[in-house]
Amino acid sequence: xxxxxxxxxxxxxxxxxxxxxxxxxxxxxxxxxxxxxxxxxxxxxxxxxxxxxxxxxxxxxxxxxxxxxxxxxxxxxxxxxxxxxxxxxxxxxxxxxxxxxxxxxxxxxxxxxxxxxxxxxxxxxxxxxxxxxxxxxxxxxxxxxxxxxxxxxxxxxxxxxxxxxxxxxxxxxxxxxxxxxxxxxxxxxxxxxxxxxxxxxxxxxxxxxxxxxxxxxxxxxxxxxxxxxxxxxxxxxxxxxxxxxxxxxxxxxxxxxxxxxxxxxxxxxxxxxxxxxxxxxx
Amino acid sequence: xxxxxxxxxxxxxxxxxxxxxxxxxxxxxxxxxxxxxxxxxxxxxxxxxxxxxxxxxxxxxxxxxxxxxxxxxxxxxxxxxxxxxxxxxxxxxxxxxxxxxxxxxxxxxxxxxxxxxxxxxxxxxxxxxxxxxxxxxxxxxxxxxxxxxxxxxxxxxxxxxxxxxxxxxxxxxxxxxxxxxxxxxxxxxxxxxxxxxxxxxxxxxxxxxxxxxxxxxxxxxxxxxxxxxxxxxxxxxxxxxxxxxxxxxxxxxxxxxxxxxxxxxxxxxxxxxxxxx
Numbered sequence: 175x176x177x178x179x180x181x182x183x184x185x186x187x188x189x190x191x192x193x194x195x196x197x198x199x200x201x202x203x204x205x206x207x208x209x210x211x212x213x214x215x216x217x218x219x220x221x222x223x224x225x226x227x228x229x230x231x232x233x234x235x236x237x238x239x240x241x242x243x244x245x246x247x248x249x250x251x252x253x254x255x256x257x258x259x260x261x262x263x264x265x266x267x268x269x270x271x272x273x274x275x276x277x278x279x280x281x282x283x284x285x286x287x288x289x290x291x292x293x294x295x296x297x298x299x300x301x302x303x304x305x306x307x308x309x310x311x312x313x314x315x316x317x318x319x320x321x322x323x324x325x326x327x328x329x330x331x332x333x334x335x336x337x338x339x340x341x342x343x344x345x346x347x348x349x350x351x352x353x354x355x356x357x358x359x360x361x362x363x364x365x366x367x368x369x370x371x372x373x374x375x376x377x378x379x380x381x382x383x384x385x386x387x388x389x390x391x392x393x394x395x396x397x398x399x400x401x402x403x404x405x406x407x408x409x410x411x412x413x414x415x416x417x418x419x420x421x422x423x424x425x426x427x428x429x430x431x432x433x434x435x436x437x438x439x440x441x442x443x444x445x446x447x448x449x450x451x452x453x454x455x456x
Numbered sequence: 457x458x459x460x461x462x463x464x465x466x467x468x469x470x471x472x473x474x475x476x477x478x479x480x481x482x483x484x485x486x487x488x489x490x491x492x493x494x495x496x497x498x499x500x501x502x503x504x505x506x507x508x509x510x511x512x513x514x515x516x517x518x519x520x521x522x523x524x525x526x527x528x529x530x531x532x533x534x535x536x537x538x539x540x541x542x543x544x545x546x547x548x549x550x551x552x553x554x555x556x557x558x559x560x561x562x563x564x565x566x567x568x569x570x571x572x573x574x575x576x577x578x579x580x581x582x583x584x585x586x587x588x589x590x591x592x593x594x595x596x597x598x599x600x601x602x603x604x605x606x607x608x609x610x611x612x613x614x615x616x617x618x619x620x621x622x623x624x625x626x627x628x629x630x631x632x633x634x635x636x637x638x639x640x641x642x643x644x645x646x647x648x649x650x651x652x653x654x655x656x657x658x659x660x661x662x663x664x665x666x667x668x669x670x671x672x673x674x675x676x677x678x679x680x681x682x683x684x685x686x687x688x689x690x691x692x693x694x695x696x697x698x699x700x701x702x703x704x705x706x707x708x709x710x711x712x713x714x715x716x717x718x719x720x721x722x723x724x725x726x727x728x729x730x731x732x733x
Contacts, residue, residue: 225633226616227625299653309610309654311639394615394640405639415615415642418528 203437206430219431224396224407231428235396237435239406242399243313243388244381247320251381252374254321255328260358262329263336275333281326290390293319298391301403308403311393317402319387328377335369336362371451378443382436385410409436483719484516486710491519494707498525498532498545499619500643501568501662502696504727506545509715512723520707528643529619536560536699542708544699547619547662559702563712565720566696566729569663570624571672571680573647575655580604582674588628591658594635599656611638612650612659620644623694624660628675664728686730696729 210216221232262274297318302310339362347357363370385408388394393405394415407415409432416429496506503526510522527535529546536544537558550562572588574580580603583591590596591609600606613634614621625631641647644665651657652669663680666672672680675690684690698715700708714720721731 227631228633294649295653302654309612309639309657311650389642390646394642395637396640397636405637407640415640416530416617417534418530418615418618418642 200437203430203434207427207434210427210431216431219428222398232396233409233412233428233432233435235398236407236409236412236432237439238398239313239388239392240382240408240410240436240439243316243320243392243406243408244378246313246317246402247324247381248374248378250317250321251325251328251377252370255325255332255373255377256363256370258325258329259333259336260362262333263340264354264358264362278326278329278333281322282330286323286384286386287390289319289323290386293387293391305403307401309393309405311391311405312403313392313399313406314402316388316392316406319391320381320384323384323387324377324380327380328373331373331376332366332370335366335372339365339369368451371447375444375447378447379440382439382443383410385414389414409433483714483717484512486713487513487517487520490517490707490710492707493521493523494543494711495541496522496524496543496545496698497527497535497541498543498699499529499547499696500526500645501547501620501664501729502545502698504664505566505715505724505729508723508727509711509720512719513711513714522711526643530617532699533558533560536701539701542700542705543711546697546699547694548622549695549697550699560699561702561704563698563700563716564695564732565698565712565715566724566731567685567693568696568729569680569682569685569690569693570620570628570660571663571666571690571692572624572628572658572660572675573651573666573670573672574658575651576668576671577655578604578671580673581671582677582679585628585676588673588675589630589632592629592634592638593632594637605656607656610654610657611635612641612647612654612657613638614647614660615640615642619694620660620662623692627692628660662728666728682725682728682730695732 210219218229218231219233221230222234223230223232224235258274258278262271266274293315297315298310300310301312301315302308343361343365344357347361352361388406388408389411392408392411394407394411395405396407396412397404399406413429413432416426496510503524506524510524513520514522525541529548532544532546533550533554534544535541537554537560544560546562547568550560554560572583578599580599583602587596587602591602592611592613594611596602597609598607599609611634616622616625625634639650641650641659644661647659647661648665648667648670651659658673661670663672663682663685674680675692678684678690680690680692685693698712700712704712715724716732724731
């Protein structure tokens with residue numbers, strides 16, 4: 175009894191610490207961005223041109239780049255992940271299921287730099303050949319690599335939900351005479367919508383936070399792309415590029431603004447998805 | 457029997473070392489009796505020099521540990537300024553703000569040229585300075601306009617505060633901004649990889665990093681190289697600096713003096729740069 179109380183306290187403390195950490199990061203970011211507000215530099219940061227030596231520090235193209243890249247990867251990865259999860263859980267023979275899951279588990283542990291590095295030598299030249307336009311470093315290239323990166327994360331989380339739902343519903347539905355495809359479509363997927371939502375939120379977090387894929391593959395041109403074959407720069411890549419070269423000038427502060435915007439994007443998308451989730455609740 | 461032989465050989469080896477050391481290791485003598493660790497970070501152009509020097513120093517005196525990390529010029533200033541490393545390398549002179557904020561001291565040790573580069577398979581081997589400006593500004597967009605194949609020019613650049621970018625932009629591009637759609641690459645090494653993979657690429661990088669996988673373009677007929685940078689006929693050059701916060705500590709002092717010594721100068725030239733002496 176007493177030990178249960180302690181476990182509860184410990185868990186509570188863990189939750190408090192992690193929430194407090196996230197909140198502190200937000201406070202520090204705001205503190206670091208504050209000079210921009212007071213010096214009136216905010217207008218120059220929230221604009222569309224990044225030409226620091228000419229006094230233009232706009233990071234809005236990077237905001238657009240981050241959103242396009244991560245949402246694009248999410249749109250591509252989610253249906254794939256649903257397909258893989260359903261296949262593994264319902265359709266695949268036992269041996270294939272084990273092999274599939276092992277591969278997915280393994281994929282989650284591949285460092286992003288490997289994806290980036292291999293893509294520079296493999297995917298980028300291919301993209302250059304296939305489309306007779308652009309340099310191969312593009313939104314589309316980074317999106318393909320990023321899809322591959324977040325796919326296993328979404329599959330793992332979604333498959334866990336699917337397995338639970340499947341355990342409770344399968345026998346009943348088999349008795350009712352559902353075929354396996356219609357069982358997936360009419361019972362399994364509708365019942366695991368919330369699990370999918372959690373998986374998608376996690377996948378989005380990985381996509382928007384990833385630095386190396388976009389830094390190595392997206393081309394980093396600070397502009398709004400006019401097609402998927404154009405080069406883009408994400409907020410994370412922008413931070414990496416500026417930190418690597420600069421240290422003290424005025425435009426160094428745009429890095430903190432980028433960080434704050436990333437943070438806010440994550441919060442907003444999370445809230446939006448959660449709202450969507452509660453409207454989905456049975 | 458074996459034992460005496462062993463002793464004999466050790467003796468010969470020692471004798472040889474004793475005779476040879478004043479010649480080989482005179483510049484390393486300053487590390488005699490020093491110990492501790494020395495952390496170095498910053499500009500990526502400096503790394504080959506730092507690594508070679510560190511290797512020689514650590515085999516001369518195993519009590520000294522030297523770590524060399526990259527990161528770029530900005531990281532060099534930041535880490536040296538915050539006291540996180542003993543020496544922070546930069547590929548450009550420090551700005552007034554940086555000196556004022558951190559109280560850094562700079563040690564100029566090498567001259568490095570920055571050359572326009574292209575894929576080795578590209579038939580274009582030289583361009584006029586004005587053509588290079590037009591290409592990087594986006595006024596010339598196809599290789600056939602400058603005597604090359606019928607293909608689009610893929611422009612690769614560096615972030616504006618990069619040391620490599622600063623000299624190329626200031627001394628060759630006449631401070632004209634690079635076209636916005638250019639791919640921005642994060643380091644000298646990554647630039648080499650990107651350009652060596654793309655037959656239609658043009659970029660620029662430190663002469664010291666250039667090897668067979670990319671081709672340096674002649675500018676107004678002058679091929680960028682260590683020789684043309686020394687005699688002043690190739691003008692796009694910069695200095696490489698080591699920086700310390702305030703006066704360097706004894707070990708950092710010894711390291712800097714070593715890089716500036718005769719043997720250090722040898723390492724600097726072997727890495728493709730020109731020593732400042």
